[in-house]
Amino acid sequence: MAYDEESRETDNEDGGILDDGNILKIIYNLLRNRFGQMNWWPAESDFEVIIGAILTQNTAWTNVEKAIYNLKSRNLLSFEAMDAIELDLLKEYIRPSGYYNQKALKIKEFINFAKKEYNFSIELMKKENTAVMREKLLNIYGIGEETADSIMLYALKKPVFVIDAYTRRLLERHRIIEGSLKEKYKNLQKYFADNIDNIDKIDNTDNIYDEYNCNNKINKISDNKINNIINNKINYERNTNNIINNKINYERNIEIYNEYHALIVMLGKMFCKKNPMCSGCPLEELNHLV
Ligand code: SF4
Helix, strand or coil, X not given: XXXXXXXXXXXXXXXCEXXXXXXXXXXXXXXXXXXXXXXXXXCCCHHHHHHHHHHCCCCCHHHHHHHHHHHHCCCCCCHHHHHHCCHHHHHHHCHHHCCHHHHHHHHHHHHHHHHHHHCCCHHHHHHCCHHHHHHHHHCCCCCCHHHHHHHHHHHCXXXXXXXXXXXXXXXXXXXXXXXXXHHCHHHHHHHHHHHCCCHHHHHHHHHHHHHHHHHHHHHHHCCCCHHHHHHHHHHHHHHHHHHHHHHHHHHHHHHHHHHHHHHHHHHHHHCCCCCCCCCCCCCCCCCCCC
């Protein structure tokens, strides 16, 4: 399937988004057909995902695996154990991941944050509002956007798309996004968010739950008013359907975000390397610069 150059749109003279979003679906399907289901993240617990997301900064995953092994074999992959361990010992165990002095401090900062704000409960963190949680993570020393979003998506199961170097490379080489827009993480993230099915409904989820609670209260107040009871019943049923539909879309988007990022990483590792190997790549038939 060849991608049609004529269908692209350019936002402005300085470059911008060159596509209406359909290309993302085409790429997703091509990658999924070739690589199959990814089932990320490679970890045994949400806590391990978080530690892995910090350790993988500026290093290859094989180095992270060695550091994780050091921690896991000593039963250190828990909030309590990480809280108790001496900083110097932690540095020693995560040394294989590189930048271990900084990364040990970052892990400790995260542990302190989780203790103070969520009493070491990942379940409480999962219940936090998406935007609030992301902002809190970004305020922790050493947690940038890619790390925060990896934690959000893969540990906390929030619908947040992760942008990394592989994603930038893919978008750039296929001329999907260009110019000054491509520099900003939030522009790339928004492009994915705007163009993956049903994403527009996600941001309303919290409000809809509020609306549901509000209608419950109204129902109680209006017991003796027939018209109000009928209207509230209609609203209640409508809102219940909305909640169910939004919950389905919310979870579906988390799954697509999860798979899509993992597929892009696989693409980057196997084909779209620093020196691209376009021959045999699942996206070979699409227009690209290299
Ligand atoms: S390797 Fe070539 S065809 Fe494959 S994604 Fe990269 S630029 Fe596109």
